[in-house]
Amino acid sequence: MMRYLIPLVAFIVLAAFLLVGLTLNPRQVPSPLIDKPAPIFQLNHLHEPDRLMASKDNLGKVWLLNVWASWCVACRDEHPLLVQLANSGIVPIYGLNYKDERTTALQWLKRYGDPYTISIVDPDGRVGIDYGVYGVPETYVIDKKGIIRHKQIGPVTVDSLQKTIIPLIIELQKKA
Amino acid sequence: MIKKNNLYCVVASRQFNGIKGLLFILFLLLITTSVGWSKEAIPVAEDPVIEKRMLALTMDLRCLVCQNESIADSRADFSNDIRREIREQIKANKTDQEIVQFLVDRYGDFVLYNPPMKPTTMLLWFGPVILFIIGLGSLIVYLRRHRVQIEDVSLSQVQLERAEALLNENKKGKNV
Numbered sequence: 001m002m003r004y005l006i007p008l009v010a011f012i013v014l015a016a017f018l019l020v021g022l023t024l025n026p027r028q029v030p031s032p033l034i035d036k037p038a039p040i041f042q043l044n045h046l047h048e049p050d051r052l053m054a055s056k057d058n059l060g061k062v063w064l065l066n067v068w069a070s071w072c073v074a075c076r077d078e079h080p081l082l083v084q085l086a087n088s089g090i091v092p093i094y095g096l097n098y099k100d101e102r103t104t105a106l107q108w109l110k111r112y113g114d115p116y117t118i119s120i121v122d123p124d125g126r127v128g129i130d131y132g133v134y135g136v137p138e139t140y141v142i143d144k145k146g147i148i149r150h151k152q153i154g155p156v157t158v159d160s161l162q163k164t165i166i167p168l169i170i171e172l173q174k175k176a
Numbered sequence: 177m178i179k180k181n182n183l184y185c186v187v188a189s190r191q192f193n194g195i196k197g198l199l200f201i202l203f204l205l206l207i208t209t210s211v212g213w214s215k216e217a218i219p220v221a222e223d224p225v226i227e228k229r230m231l232a233l234t235m236d237l238r239c240l241v242c243q244n245e246s247i248a249d250s251r252a253d254f255s256n257d258i259r260r261e262i263r264e265q266i267k268a269n270k271t272d273q274e275i276v277q278f279l280v281d282r283y284g285d286f287v288l289y290n291p292p293m294k295p296t297t298m299l300l301w302f303g304p305v306i307l308f309i310i311g312l313g314s315l316i317v318y319l320r321r322h323r324v325q326i327e328d329v330s331l332s333q334v335q336l337e338r339a340e341a342l343l344n345e346n347k348k349g350k351n352v
Contacts, residue, residue: 026243032284099253125257132241132282134254 021102031132037091038065038142039130044121046105053094053120054094055146056113062172064115065140066126068102070108071130079112085161086115095119098128098136098161113173141165143172226266233262233272236289237279246289 027169033039045051066082068075086093095116096107102121109119122128131140132151141150150168152160234255237272241254258279265275279287290299331339 029240029284030283030284126261129257129261129282132284134283 002067007098024121028153031147031148031153033132034147034151035095036074037145037149039127041120041122041127041130043096043122043127044110045103045121046095046121049102049121053118056095060144060147061143062091062144062169063117064169065096065142066092066093067096067098067131067133067138068134069098069136070104071100072098074155075137076112077114078137078157080154081158081161082115086117087106087161091173093112094115094132096127097121098133099123099125139165141168141172144175226263229266229272230259233275234259237276238289239282240287283307289317 036058040055042052042054045053064085068079082093087092092116095118097119099122105119105121110117125133131138137155139152139156140148143149149172150165152165156165206229231248235246237247237258239245239247239250239252239255239258240251242250245252245255247255248257259279262275263276270278276288285291285294291300293301
């Protein structure tokens, strides 16, 4: 009896592991930046290139940093949701225009709507490297102390907003 | 491109008939389709020493966009940026260790093809050895049992004599 039982159990365990492996997304690489201070930056505005925005300007409020580009197709998918979220007034969204051209970026915002409190420009992707960006769009939830609390890799979805991001924002806003 | 070719065909077939026309069309197809020039190779940085160090480093780093390629091999934009970053850091006299740490801080251990030994990677490092030991152990147990089974079959002196007598009887019987 044991002769047959042991290989069977071993097979079931292996199959279970492989099955779980199938459902994992290899693109979701856990960020080491979670619960660490958001990398500081000082970047030019997209709309008014003479003006600068520094990350420390946002200390004291919970905010989203959304990395986007006009060449990014998936950004178009999530964009209506970001516009809705911005209109709801739950949280200010700051756009990091990643490795893009100014004119096309501005056109893109005109066409699809502009959910961003301020859009800043990272033309050569240096701030992107600091934030560990590797697949646009990416969205960071940053708390009042300037600490990254969540990173969404790929487009935000209704599901990820309702289940993770919005509850987290509300919780973080309650904290001092 | 295809549309353009079709246009040529229509124009050509009106002017030429028969094999001559066909050849002309084929010739046109040849010259119109071979226009897709490949992109020129990106010039290597001026300093071969820096380039060599950069290559050695990036050989063991994973491109997060095209996950089965190293940053050294990959032509993805992401890898271009990382290579640029590494070149700059080499120029700034950073050690290899500092550069790798810089990337791990931003992208996590996943960026390393050679993962560090930590509690979370113990299974990764020792799993194969453990599996090998289990396999070796079960092989030894199996072989030992097998030997016992073979020894069990050995016959006593009396049994041997009986068997020999039976065989002899058989031989005699056949001879007659």
